[in-house]
Amino acid sequence: MSENIKNKTFMGYRRPNGTVGVRNHVLVLPTVICSARTALRIANRIPGAVSFYHEHGCGHLVPDYLRTKRTLIGHGTNPNVASVLVVGLGCEQVTAQEVAEGIAASGKRVEVLVIQECGGIRKTIKMGRKIVRDMVAEAAKIEREPVPVSALILGTECGGSDAMSGLAANPAIGAAVDRMIAHGGKGILSETPELIGAEHVLAERAANDSIRKDILRIVEEVELMAKRVGEDIRGTQPCHGNMEGGLTTIEEKSLGCVKKGGTYPVQAVIDYAEPVTEPGLTLMNTTGDDVRSIAGMVAGGSQIVVFTTGRGTPTGSPIAPVIKISSNTEMFKTMRDCIDINAGTVVDGIETPDEVGERIFQYALEVASGKKTKAELLGQADFAIDRLLPSL
Secondary structure: OHHHOOOEEEEEEEEOOEEEEOEEEEEEEOHHHHHHHHHHHHHHHOOOOOOOOOOOOOOHHHHHHHHHHHHHHHHHHHOOOOEEEEEEEEOOOHHHHHHHHHOOOOOEEEEEHHHHHHHOOOHHHHHHHHHHHHHHHHHHOOOOOEEHHOEEEEEEOOOOOOOOOOHHHHHHHHHHHHHHHHOOOEEEEEEEEHHHHOHHHOOEEEHHHHHHHHHHHHHHHHHHHHOOOOOOOHOOOOOOOOOOOOOHHHHHHHHHHHHHHHOOOOOEEOOOOOOOOOOOOEEOOOOHHHHHHHHHHOOOOEEEEEOOOOOOOOOOOOOOOOOEOOHHHHHHOOOOOOOOOEOOOOOOOOOOHHHHHHHHHHHHHHOOOOOOOHHHHOOOOOOOOOOOOOOO
């Protein structure tokens, strides 16, 4: 264990607005599906540059337009990003200029290229690569320095859950979140559909009555949304994969899911991709879809995500390291290239959830200081935005 981790600090990158990154990416950010391939080609084979493909940015009704813009800006302002090249087409709904303006408020360097104004794809790529190489050279001058744990925002996720998730991996993440909060950091609990049947348990931990009502409200809204299209979530969930893993009801799954949030009071309830600002534990109203949920938390400022799984998943993020934690030892052995930490030791009777939580916490600090996760080594740059309405 390094001296920094023992003293509950990590080696991070300080940003102009006072936030701290655990990575130092130059992000080539497409504002619309029409510019996504171009953005990928600009970043391709330039070490230090990252990008991602997405299908959003046009044809949205207002709620999805605002959500898409907020998510894209949030990825640009995330502390793991040193500077941003925003790439637009020129006629899209979510414009490159407004996204760049939102990111520029963080104080970091932002440049804009618009394909229609540059004279086509090839010219845009040529200009973009020149800009990105310069940005990467600038970013390389930023050095890591010791930073207190209080600068971290830890996102939590569970996917491909099994009967052991709520007994081993999720309580272990909760113990890690408690440690993060105890040292002044922040935690995010997400996946609103996976609170159904356990919302009353979480509501009891609300810091005040207003937050308690918000917890109950967002869960009720998810159920009502499903019922409007003829679905009763309590009767159709958990999904097939969860059932094969031993879960029988949505309530059973949810009671395990809430354990990811540890034991501290819920200090805030925020919408998808909104910035996390309150100390302690925040509940973000996200989908249960792993990739979309992670994108919301990263847009909210999370520099690291811890992700439990009982069935196995390779999911990652373009800009934030995702630490994968297995709930059973058998899956850890069969998917060793995807999983960072085995919490199956709890079921095996070797460790307690609290002991695994300490391992997760220490590992998160190592990752914050530069250690690569399995998802990063595999190049899992998964990205999608949760949509509320159809495209028109």
